[in-house]
Amino acid sequence: MTFLSLKKTSLIIGLTGLLLLLSALGFEYSNPELFLSSSLILIAAGSLFYFASLYGNQLSGIKNNQVWFHALSSRGDWGWLLGLVLTGFYVAIYWFPEVLGYSQEGSSGLVQLFDPLSYLLNGKPATQWFLYGSLYTFAILLFGVKFIWKYRHNRYQIIRTLSVMFFQFGFAFMIPELLSKLNPELDYFAKDLKNMWPLNYYFLDEWHLTNLLNGGNLGMFFLIFGLALIFVISPILTYFYGKRWYCSWVCGCGALAETAGDPFRQLSSKKISVWKFERWMIHAVLVFVFITTIATVWSFLSAHPNQSFMTKEQFIIGVVVFLILIMATLFYWKRNGFDKDARYGLLSIGIIIIAILSVHLFSGKDHILFFPSYKFQQWYGFGIGAAFSGVLGVGFYPILGSRVWCRFGCPMAALLGMQQRLLSRFRITTTNGGQCISCGNCSTYCEMGIDVRAYAQRGENIVRSSCVGCGVCSAVCPRGVLKLENDTMENRITDVPYPLGNKL
Amino acid sequence: MSKTTPPQSVVIIGNGISGITLARHLRKKSAIPIRIISEETPYFFSRTALMYVFMGHMRFEDTQPYENDFWKKNNIQLIHKRITRVDTQKKLLLTQDATEISYDTLVIACGSKPNRFGWPGQDLKAVQGLYHKQDLEQLEKWSSSIKEATIVGGGLIGVELAEMLHSRGKKVHFLVREKSFWDHILPKEESEMINQHILAHGIDLQLNTELHSIEGDERDRAKTIVTKKGDRIPSQWVGLTVGVSPNIDFIKNSGLELGRGVKVNCYLETNLKDIYAIGDCAEQTQPLPQRRSIEAVWYTGRMMGETLAQTLLGNKTPYTPGHWFNSAKFFDIEYQTYGMVSAHPDAEEEAQFFWKPKKANVSLRFSYHPVSEKLLGVLALGTRIRHHVFDRWLEEERTLNYVLTHFSEAAFDPEFYPNFKPKLNAI
Numbered sequence: 067m068t069f070l071s072l073k074k075t076s077l078i079i080g081l082t083g084l085l086l087l088l089s090a091l092g093f094e095y096s097n098p099e100l101f102l103s104s105s106l107i108l109i110a111a112g113s114l115f116y117f118a119s120l121y122g123n124q125l126s127g128i129k130n131n132q133v134w135f136h137a138l139s140s141r142g143d144w145g146w147l148l149g150l151v152l153t154g155f156y157v158a159i160y161w162f163p164e165v166l167g168y169s170q171e172g173s174s175g176l177v178q179l180f181d182p183l184s185y186l187l188n189g190k191p192a193t194q195w196f197l198y199g200s201l202y203t204f205a206i207l208l209f210g211v212k213f214i215w216k217y218r219h220n221r222y223q224i225i226r227t228l229s230v231m232f233f234q235f236g237f238a239f240m241i242p243e244l245l246s247k248l249n250p251e252l253d254y255f256a257k258d259l260k261n262m263w264p265l266n267y268y269f270l271d272e273w274h275l276t277n278l279l280n281g282g283n284l285g286m287f288f289l290i291f292g293l294a295l296i297f298v299i300s301p302i303l304t305y306f307y308g309k310r311w312y313c314s315w316v317c318g319c320g321a322l323a324e325t326a327g328d329p330f331r332q333l334s335s336k337k338i339s340v341w342k343f344e345r346w347m348i349h350a351v352l353v354f355v356f357i358t359t360i361a362t363v364w365s366f367l368s369a370h371p372n373q374s375f376m377t378k379e380q381f382i383i384g385v386v387v388f389l390i391l392i393m394a395t396l397f398y399w400k401r402n403g404f405d406k407d408a409r410y411g412l413l414s415i416g417i418i419i420i421a422i423l424s425v426h427l428f429s430g431k432d433h434i435l436f437f438p439s440y441k442f443q444q445w446y447g448f449g450i451g452a453a454f455s456g457v458l459g460v461g462f463y464p465i466l467g468s469r470v471w472c473r474f475g476c477p478m479a480a481l482l483g484m485q486q487r488l489l490s491r492f493r494i495t496t497t498n499g500g501q502c503i504s505c506g507n508c509s510t511y512c513e514m515g516i517d518v519r520a521y522a523q524r525g526e527n528i529v530r531s532s533c534v535g536c537g538v539c540s541a542v543c544p545r546g547v548l549k550l551e552n553d554t555m556e557n558r559i560t561d562v563p564y565p566l567g568n569k570l
Numbered sequence: 571m572s573k574t575t576p577p578q579s580v581v582i583i584g585n586g587i588s589g590i591t592l593a594r595h596l597r598k599k600s601a602i603p604i605r606i607i608s609e610e611t612p613y614f615f616s617r618t619a620l621m622y623v624f625m626g627h628m629r630f631e632d633t634q635p636y637e638n639d640f641w642k643k644n645n646i647q648l649i650h651k652r653i654t655r656v657d658t659q660k661k662l663l664l665t666q667d668a669t670e671i672s673y674d675t676l677v678i679a680c681g682s683k684p685n686r687f688g689w690p691g692q693d694l695k696a697v698q699g700l701y702h703k704q705d706l707e708q709l710e711k712w713s714s715s716i717k718e719a720t721i722v723g724g725g726l727i728g729v730e731l732a733e734m735l736h737s738r739g740k741k742v743h744f745l746v747r748e749k750s751f752w753d754h755i756l757p758k759e760e761s762e763m764i765n766q767h768i769l770a771h772g773i774d775l776q777l778n779t780e781l782h783s784i785e786g787d788e789r790d791r792a793k794t795i796v797t798k799k800g801d802r803i804p805s806q807w808v809g810l811t812v813g814v815s816p817n818i819d820f821i822k823n824s825g826l827e828l829g830r831g832v833k834v835n836c837y838l839e840t841n842l843k844d845i846y847a848i849g850d851c852a853e854q855t856q857p858l859p860q861r862r863s864i865e866a867v868w869y870t871g872r873m874m875g876e877t878l879a880q881t882l883l884g885n886k887t888p889y890t891p892g893h894w895f896n897s898a899k900f901f902d903i904e905y906q907t908y909g910m911v912s913a914h915p916d917a918e919e920e921a922q923f924f925w926k927p928k929k930a931n932v933s934l935r936f937s938y939h940p941v942s943e944k945l946l947g948v949l950a951l952g953t954r955i956r957h958h959v960f961d962r963w964l965e966e967e968r969t970l971n972y973v974l975t976h977f978s979e980a981a982f983d984p985e986f987y988p989n990f991k992p993k994l995n996a997i
Contacts, residue, residue, distance in 0.1 A: 127902030
C-alpha cells in the first residue's frame, strides 16, 4: 500500500507543477523565474517519484506487465486524450503561437515564462521555439531517466539512452543557444551540428546558405561540417554501425521517441500492407526533399552567381551525373542482391528525379516543374516539416506508436535506410533461431513495425532498411534468439531452409 | 533417403507448431491439397506466448505469427472443428457436428493435455491446468476474484503461471514436490539460484511439498488447499501443472497402436499405412540414444514437422534431431542448454565444470567426458550463448580446454554486456 500512495503522491506533485506551468497561459506572473523553476522542479520531482513507484521496488528485468491493459498505452480513452492534447500543442506551436503568448512586440503568457531561461542562454527574449526546445529537451531528460530505470539490467539500453540525452541536451539545446549568445550579430542559421540534411531540410535553402556564408568562421564551419556529415561522416558510420548510430543514438526525433515515446512503441502496425505503404511513403518524401533542395540550390545559384564556384546549369548536370553513377554502380555491384520491388523502387526514384531535372534544364525556365522553388519549400515546410514530423509524428504517439515520423516520413531515415540495406555491416543476428518460440514479443515491441518474428522463426537475420537498432527486440526475447551485431558483409543476409537443430 | 510417392492430399489434425510447420514446408515445395483441423482456435498461435497475453505484454492476436489471409493465399484450408472419431478403415474423420471428412494421408499432431493425478477436489471450479487457449480464458474469467492462488508442480509451466499471477498482484503459493526447483533437470547450484530468484519475487515457494486435496466452497469453487504435511492454504484458484500427456482420447479404438502417445517409428509412421504422428502426441518406439520417447517441446515438434514434410514430398527421411537443446526463462533469468548436462551425473561418464561470477544471477556449467575431456554439453543461466557455435563444438568433439579458451566466440549477450571468461582455477 505504501507504493500505491507513493504513486498517488507523485502524480499530485507532478500535476501541480504542470498546472502551475499551464496557468501562465492565463495569468501574468511578475516573477517568472520563480514560477518557471518551481513548476519545472515540481514536474521533475513528481515524475521521478512516479518512476520510483513503477520500478523502485522491482527486481531488474523486462517491465511490460499490463502494457495492453492501461488505457494510455493501448489506445484507450487516456491515449486518445493525450493524443488530442499533444496534437493541439503542436498546432499552436506551428500556426497559432499567439495562443501560447508569443508576440514579436514582447511575449506574454507561457512564452514569457521562459524569458529568464532564454536571456540566460541566448541573451534574447523567448520565442515559441525556445519554449518548445526547452520542453522537448526537458521531456527527453526526464523520460530518459525512466527508460534507464526500466532497462537497468541492459547496458546497451543504458548507454544508448545516455547518448540521446547527451546529444539532445548538449548539441541540440545548449550549444546552439550559447553560440547565439556569443555571436549576437549573426543572422540565424542552424547551430545543431547533428541536425543534418535532409532531416534539416532548409540546410541548403537560399536564406540559410546566405546566412551561413555571411556567418564568418562559425558559419563556414557549420557549412563545411554539414556537408562533411552528409557526404563523408554519415556514410562511414552507417557502414560500420548501421543507421542506428544516428536514429537511436544521436537524432533528436529518435531521442524523444526512445524516451517519452517508449510507452507507445507497441502501437506500431506490423501488417504487411502497412509495410508496403511505408516503403512508398518514405521514399516519396525522400524524392520530394531531394527535388526541393535542388530547386532551392538552383535559385540560390541564380541569385548569387558570384558567391559560388559553379553555374546553375553545371550544378544540375552534376547532380544528374552523380545520380546516374551511383545507380549504375549499385545495379552492377548488387545485381544479384536486389529484390524485384527494391529494383523497381530504386529505378523509379532515380528516373523521376532525373526526368524532372532534365525537363527543367531543357525547358530553360527558372522554375522547377513550373513552380517557383519557394513554393516547394513552403509545401515541404508545411506538409512534411510541420504537419508530418510534429503534429502527426509526436501528436499521434499514443495512437500510431512512437516512430510514425521516422517510419513513414523522415527523408534522413530513408537515405540511411537505403545504405543500411545495401552497404552496412549491421544486422540483427538470428543465430539462435532454432530456439525461437514465435511468441511475438520482438514484433510487438518493434517501434518501427518490423515483423521481427517472421525472420527469427525461420532462422534468418534481420536486415531491414527501417531498423533503427534500438535493441528492444533482443531485450524482450525470452529465449535469447536475437543480437544486434556489426560483422563482415558476407553472409549478412541469410536464407536458411531450416532453423538450427534439425539434421536435415 | 529413399524415394516415395507423394500423397494425393494431406489432412492434419492439430494447428500447433508441428502441424503448421509440416503444412508450410509441404506448401513450399508442392501444390497438394492441405487441410488443417483444430478445435482450439481458427488460426495458428504461439502456445508458449499465452503467458504474455495474461500479463498484458501482448494481445492474443499478437501471438499469431501469420496474418489471417496467409492461409488462403497459400491455399491451406483451415477447419475449426473437433474430431470425435477416426475411422481408419474407411479413411474418414467424424466431427463433433457429425460431418465426415475423408482423408488420403492423415497426420496426427494433436498435442497434449495437462495431467491430473486423482487428487480429491481436482474437479472443483477454478482448478485447472494451462495448456490450451481455453485454459487461459478460464483463468482470465476467475482472475478478478483471485486473491491467493496455489500452483502445484515445479516445472516450466508452473513457474510461468507463478509469474503470470504475480504480475496481476496475486499472492502465489508454489508447491514443489522436489527438494529444489526442477532439480531433475537443473544441477544443484542452478536449481538453488532459481529457488532464490522465485523467492525474491515474493512467491511463496514451498519445496518438498505435495498436494493432498482441494476443498471447495458452497458453490463448488476451490477455497482451500491441503498439503500432505497438513498445512491449509487459502486459494481461490489452483493451477495443476504436473506435466502433460498426449491428447489422444479421441483415437482410442481406431486401430492405431497407442502407448502413452501414438506409437511411431523413426519415420514418424504409425502402425497404419498413410497415417503419421508428430509433435507432443507422438511416442517413438525406438527413441534416439539419451532422448525420451515423448518430447513435448516446441522445438522437437517443429523438427518433426520439417522431417515429415520431407518424407511426404518424396524423400523418405528419418527423424534425426541434432544435439539436444532447450531454453526457457524463469522470471528474469534466461536458461539455455546445448548437448547433455545431467543434474546428477554419473562420475564415470560425465565430469562438470561450474562457473559463476560473484554478483550477477549468471552461471555456466560445462559437462565433459572425464577421460577424453570432450565437451558433452553446456548449461547457461542469465547469459546468452550461440547455438550454432556450441552445436559445432559438440560436433567437432572439442575439449573443455578448447571451449573455455574460445568461449568469447560463443558469447551472445547484447553489446556492452560484460565479457564473461569462465576459467578453470589452477589445477
